[in-house]
Amino acid sequence: MIVRAGLVAMAVVGMLGGALGAAAVGTAEPATDPILCQYTMSEPRVVEVSGTKMVNASLSPSGCNGTAEPTSAQVCVSTAGSAGRCAELPGYGTAQVYLSPYVPGQSYTVRGRGCADQAQPPLAFCTTLGPTTVTL
Structure with a gap:
């Protein structure tokens, strides 16, 4: 027993x-979302183009995993209450956006999105960056 x-x-x-x-x-x-490619996004900054001050930001791919390749890079700059401007380039290009007029003392926000495709296994994925706000 x-x-x-x-x-x-x-x-x-x-x-x-x-x-x-x-x-x-x-x-x-x-499982976390896969990050196929890394991207580098700049903060908003003041530049001069043909004698006119503008706010500029950029986004570029900085490295990919395995068989992944970047398919697009998009960067946008805006101010409070405005839609702002965006620029997009395919592949390995660096997207650059310019917003004018530059207003001293105003806050500018930059956002980005980088997309990539992977061959094996087939996968497409986009990574969002930002927002980053800077008073210039």
């Missing part, structure tokens, strides 16, 4: 251990 009770106890512990192990596997962290 004592041997039988010991076997039942061991079976219950074994079942609980298996259930707890399955629960631990089931509660693992969700």
Whole structure:
């Protein structure tokens, strides 16, 4: 009788251990979105183009994983209450945006998005950067 009770106890512990192990596997962290390519985005800055002061920002791919290749880079600059301007280039190009007129003391916000494709396994993914706001 004592041997039988010991076997039942061991079976219950074994079942609980298996259930707890399955629960631990089931509660693992969700997979994060893949980042196929890294991108570098500049902060907004004042530049002069043909004698006119403007706010400029850029976004460029800075490295990719495995078979991934950048498909586009988009960067936008805006001020509070305005839609601003955006620029986009395909592939490995550096997207540059210019916003005028430059208003001293105003806050400018830059946002970016870089997209890439991967050959194996086939996958397309976009990475969002920013927003970054700077008073110039």
